[in-house]
Amino acid sequence: MTGGRPPSGGARDETGEPADPGLPDPALEALRDRAERLAGPSDAPIPEGSVTLSAEAVRQTLHELQVHQIELEMQNQELRRAQEELEASRTRYFDLFDLAPVGYLTLTEHGLILEANLASASLFGTSKSAMLHQPLTRFIASEDQDIYYAARKRLVETGAPQVFELRMLRKNAAPFWAQVESVIAGEDPMAPVTRVVISDVTVLKQAEETLRLAQKLEAEANLIQIQRMESVGRLAGGVAHDFNNLLVVINGYCHLLLKELAATNPQRETIKEILAAGERATELTRQLLAYSRKQILHPQSFDLNQVVTGLQPMLARLVGEDVEVQLSLDTGSSEVFADPHQMEQIVMNLVVNARDAMPDGGQITIRTAEVEWDETAARLHPGAGAGCYVMLAVSDTGIGMDEETRRHIFEPFFTTKEIGRGTGLGLSTVQGIVTQSGGCVEVQSQPGRGATFRVYLPGIPAQPAEVAPLHEVLADTAGNETVLVVEDQAQVRNYAANVLATYGYNVITAESGADALRQSELEAGRIDLLLTDVVMPHMRGRELASQLRRLRPDIKVLFMSGYDDPAEGTLGTREAGTGFIQKPFTPDDLAARIHDLLGPR
Numbered sequence: 001m002t003g004g005r006p007p008s009g010g011a012r013d014e015t016g017e018p019a020d021p022g023l024p025d026p027a028l029e030a031l032r033d034r035a036e037r038l039a040g041p042s043d044a045p046i047p048e049g050s051v052t053l054s055a056e057a058v059r060q061t062l063h064e065l066q067v068h069q070i071e072l073e074m075q076n077q078e079l080r081r082a083q084e085e086l087e088a089s090r091t092r093y094f095d096l097f098d099l100a101p102v103g104y105l106t107l108t109e110h111g112l113i114l115e116a117n118l119a120s121a122s123l124f125g126t127s128k129s130a131m132l133h134q135p136l137t138r139f140i141a142s143e144d145q146d147i148y149y150a151a152r153k154r155l156v157e158t159g160a161p162q163v164f165e166l167r168m169l170r171k172n173a174a175p176f177w178a179q180v181e182s183v184i185a186g187e188d189p190m191a192p193v194t195r196v197v198i199s200d201v202t203v204l205k206q207a208e209e210t211l212r213l214a215q216k217l218e219a220e221a222n223l224i225q226i227q228r229m230e231s232v233g234r235l236a237g238g239v240a241h242d243f244n245n246l247l248v249v250i251n252g253y254c255h256l257l258l259k260e261l262a263a264t265n266p267q268r269e270t271i272k273e274i275l276a277a278g279e280r281a282t283e284l285t286r287q288l289l290a291y292s293r294k295q296i297l298h299p300q301s302f303d304l305n306q307v308v309t310g311l312q313p314m315l316a317r318l319v320g321e322d323v324e325v326q327l328s329l330d331t332g333s334s335e336v337f338a339d340p341h342q343m344e345q346i347v348m349n350l351v352v353n354a355r356d357a358m359p360d361g362g363q364i365t366i367r368t369a370e371v372e373w374d375e376t377a378a379r380l381h382p383g384a385g386a387g388c389y390v391m392l393a394v395s396d397t398g399i400g401m402d403e404e405t406r407r408h409i410f411e412p413f414f415t416t417k418e419i420g421r422g423t424g425l426g427l428s429t430v431q432g433i434v435t436q437s438g439g440c441v442e443v444q445s446q447p448g449r450g451a452t453f454r455v456y457l458p459g460i461p462a463q464p465a466e467v468a469p470l471h472e473v474l475a476d477t478a479g480n481e482t483v484l485v486v487e488d489q490a491q492v493r494n495y496a497a498n499v500l501a502t503y504g505y506n507v508i509t510a511e512s513g514a515d516a517l518r519q520s521e522l523e524a525g526r527i528d529l530l531l532t533d534v535v536m537p538h539m540r541g542r543e544l545a546s547q548l549r550r551l552r553p554d555i556k557v558l559f560m561s562g563y564d565d566p567a568e569g570t571l572g573t574r575e576a577g578t579g580f581i582q583k584p585f586t587p588d589d590l591a592a593r594i595h596d597l598l599g600p601r
Helices: 026-039 055-099 118-124 142-158 202-260 267-291 304-319 340-356 375-379 403-408 426-436 490-502 513-522 541-551 587-598
Strands: 103-107 113-116 162-168 176-184 194-200 300-303 323-328 335-338 362-373 387-396 440-445 451-458 482-486 506-510 529-533 556-561 578-582
Touching (some): 202 490, 202 587, 300 304, 300 340, 304 362, 340 362, 490 529, 556 587
Antiparallel strands (some): 103 194, 162 176, 300 335, 362 387, 387 451
16 A cells, blocks of 8 residues: 555544545644645735634644654554565465365355365365365265264254264275364354365275284184194193003002012112103193193192292202392282192293293393283283283393294294203193183293293182192001992003002902993992092093992092093082092002091091
């Protein structure tokens, strides 16, 4: 605005807007006319009634006029600067609006497009002008328009911003996934104007789909792995069961021979070597059974911290002088319901595994803690449910493991150690025992950064029960009672019969449940005890005991088995006159268990 006279400072037109600076200000004109009259010739006629001013008053008036002129010029400059800034701001706004990385739209109350930026035109493959006054639904896939209408209805009814996803149409191209955000911008409730932000999320949706497929494939792979491991477990359990029967005979007869041979007999050393090999095979069998979750456990309530503390001296000798073992035990509740002897095995297996991962020495930390899992947290730990758990963590500063190794560490016979330094059953044994005890195992490791194994066992609020003392073999275990031995494996059956005969018992043998019932009918005298295998074809030990007790109510029952079968439960071992012995067993063990059941002579 450059020409014309500048406006007065506060001049406004009838609309309230600043007056056009090109029009004269009435007050200014009156002042100017007055000054000109005063400055005119002295002989000019003076209107009647006029007041004559002195020269000083004229100079003062002219000075005021000049000051007012300067003020108007300054205000004019301020106005021009404000208008320039407004224009620059408007330009920046439209630059941001058009060049924004997302689409911006303004919609009428009927969903017609009032404004659109360049990004929205680019999204739909058209021009801004072609979009104006078009319904937004023209650019929405027909199968997803219900999503748009439902969101628009919620927006109008609630006034709350809406965020939703649907497929939109791009000219001459495939539909794309868009995230739409809409808010009400107009102040007129009868004709709400809607602002809409549209983002292309096709890449994100594709990534989500890729992740979903990857998770599905991983879940399927895990399922296949679990099924494979279950198959291997069943195979291992079956092999261990049969192997246990062989070990009953091998180890048992070794014990009998050692009892019969004189202390000076040179054959004793040979038999001891055979027995030592048999006992090592027994331990290997137990590991197989632990992996297959069929090991016979004797769970009870105990304090896990006490077990770890009790093992500390042994662990220090086990790892050697170049490895430091530190304990960090939770002072809170650490009571669990499990087999304490098997927990000792778990701790030792994990510590040995950690020691072997530190060939140059290092540090092993054993930690316990109480953790509480809700349903969400439990889903992150396969095989576990919500509740209170006690965690046992064994960490090392060793060489660590890569992802491929971590996937296989719990498989039986898998090992990264050189030949001769392990059977590959240590960690699979740990997992088997923990799973059978109702817990789970996790591992975290990276190459060069050590490893941490975490064992979670269900916690209990009760005080730990006193650990029952280990059974001591009685010196006098001989007897003269009648024992019915039922075992489908002939070698095991003959071995048990020979052992009992050696201890003075009268023995009746049977190869099956049906055979045992026939032998009972043929035996006119008393049968004091039934020694029966648990798992037999056609009739299991539990069913045989039940039927035989209906015929002979006073008969005692001793079950024998090499592994735990969940279908058999507790085998009635809590019933009076009922016991259990685990295969393989020594002659003294068998005689002592029978002696305990039959009671004083």
